[in-house]
Amino acid sequence: MEFKDIQNIWQQQSGETTLPDFEPAKQNLRQLRKKQQISKIILAITGIVLIAFFFYISAYKYSGPLLGMSLLIGVVLVRVYIEIKSQQQLKKISVLLSLEDFKAQLINYYQKRKNLAFRTIPILLIIYNIGILIMMYYFYQYLSRGFFYYIVISYLVSFAVLFYFIRKQVLNELSILKNLQES
Amino acid sequence: MSKQFTKIYKEHYEKVHRLCLGYVNGDQALAKDLSQDVFIKVWEHLDEFQHKSSIGTWIYRITVNVCLLFIRKNKKKKKVDFVEIKEEVQEEHDNQNRMQQMYACIHKLKETERIIILLVLEGLPQKEIAEITGHSHQNIRVMVYRIKEKLTKCVSNGI
Numbered sequence: 001m002e003f004k005d006i007q008n009i010w011q012q013q014s015g016e017t018t019l020p021d022f023e024p025a026k027q028n029l030r031q032l033r034k035k036q037q038i039s040k041i042i043l044a045i046t047g048i049v050l051i052a053f054f055f056y057i058s059a060y061k062y063s064g065p066l067l068g069m070s071l072l073i074g075v076v077l078v079r080v081y082i083e084i085k086s087q088q089q090l091k092k093i094s095v096l097l098s099l100e101d102f103k104a105q106l107i108n109y110y111q112k113r114k115n116l117a118f119r120t121i122p123i124l125l126i127i128y129n130i131g132i133l134i135m136m137y138y139f140y141q142y143l144s145r146g147f148f149y150y151i152v153i154s155y156l157v158s159f160a161v162l163f164y165f166i167r168k169q170v171l172n173e174l175s176i177l178k179n180l181q182e183s
Numbered sequence: 184m185s186k187q188f189t190k191i192y193k194e195h196y197e198k199v200h201r202l203c204l205g206y207v208n209g210d211q212a213l214a215k216d217l218s219q220d221v222f223i224k225v226w227e228h229l230d231e232f233q234h235k236s237s238i239g240t241w242i243y244r245i246t247v248n249v250c251l252l253f254i255r256k257n258k259k260k261k262k263v264d265f266v267e268i269k270e271e272v273q274e275e276h277d278n279q280n281r282m283q284q285m286y287a288c289i290h291k292l293k294e295t296e297r298i299i300i301l302l303v304l305e306g307l308p309q310k311e312i313a314e315i316t317g318h319s320h321q322n323i324r325v326m327v328y329r330i331k332e333k334l335t336k337c338v339s340n341g342i
Binding site for chain 1 (some may be wrong): 189191192193197201205215219220221223224226227228231241244245247248249251282285293294295296298303304305306310314315316317318331334335338339
């Protein structure tokens with residue numbers, strides 16, 4: 001078989017494709033944009049409420065729990081910020097570029113994600129665990145043993161689950177990067 | 184813009200869908216999603232079209248980029264066992280099986296090779312492919328020759 005034959009077969013594919021209605025896609029896009037706006041508003045309100053609550057309970061008067069809570073909340077906020085920024089960076093890559101330029105930008109994006117995964121995220125996880133250890137010290141002092149162990153076990157389980165998902169995501173992104181670099 | 188878009192959508196949907204179908208190993212549902220993603224981008228960027236190339240080339244440029252972007256969303260691509268297909272082809276030589284064999288062979292290529300050969304199969308001139316991919320015309324000529332050989336060998340002999 002020659003390439004011309006392959007091309008003929010390809011081009012002879014019948015026009016069975018029915019043209020789907022594009023209106024639902026447009027509506028989905030509008031809804032998605034609305035949801036993105038709502039998410040941003042919710043995140044902003046959550047941040048404001050957290051700060052207000054912090055002052056309301058005068059948490060700044062107790063330096064130990066304050067440090068622990070600040071580390072925990074700080075890490076979560078930084079993580080959310082990094083993810084939002086990262087999503088925005090990906091969306092900024094223009095589909096109007098040539099394939100090679102587009103691919104170069106995608107590779108650059110995934111290189112940054114790789115750096116995040118192997119440098120920033122481990123540091124954040126260490127800080128988060130330091131925060132947890134500080135809080136555990138206070139939980140141990142002020143809470144009943146039963147409740148304390150409940151918190152410890154819940155934390156260990158949730159951390160293991162979180163670690164599993166982070167690992168899965170990182171491996172997926174590394175494989176995408178490898179794929180892009182090889183192509 | 185709406186009327187202009189509708190016209191573009193009607194005129195170009197089939198070839199976009201066919202290219203997407205080739206990219207996702209003949210998976211109709213994925214190809215439909217991918218084609219929809221392409222036309223959402225077309226719809227979003229239509230006012231940025233500067234008439235420097237034909238609208239067809241411009242749409243193909245969006246299509247190949249959306250295809251490349253698609254790998255991040257869908258790592259679990261449908262894997263077709265080539266040996267099984269080969270056996271099927273030996274049993275019944277109908278067009279559908281031949282198409283499936285072609286999809287499997289295209290799928291074995293690297294991402295960029297896959298995109299380039301799909302454009303070649305669609306009958307686009309090499310100059311236009313160079314414009315879409317950002318490679319030099321000379322480069323494309325060499326690449327196309329190499330990928331054509333690979334694909335022909337695969338479809339003919341199953342390797």
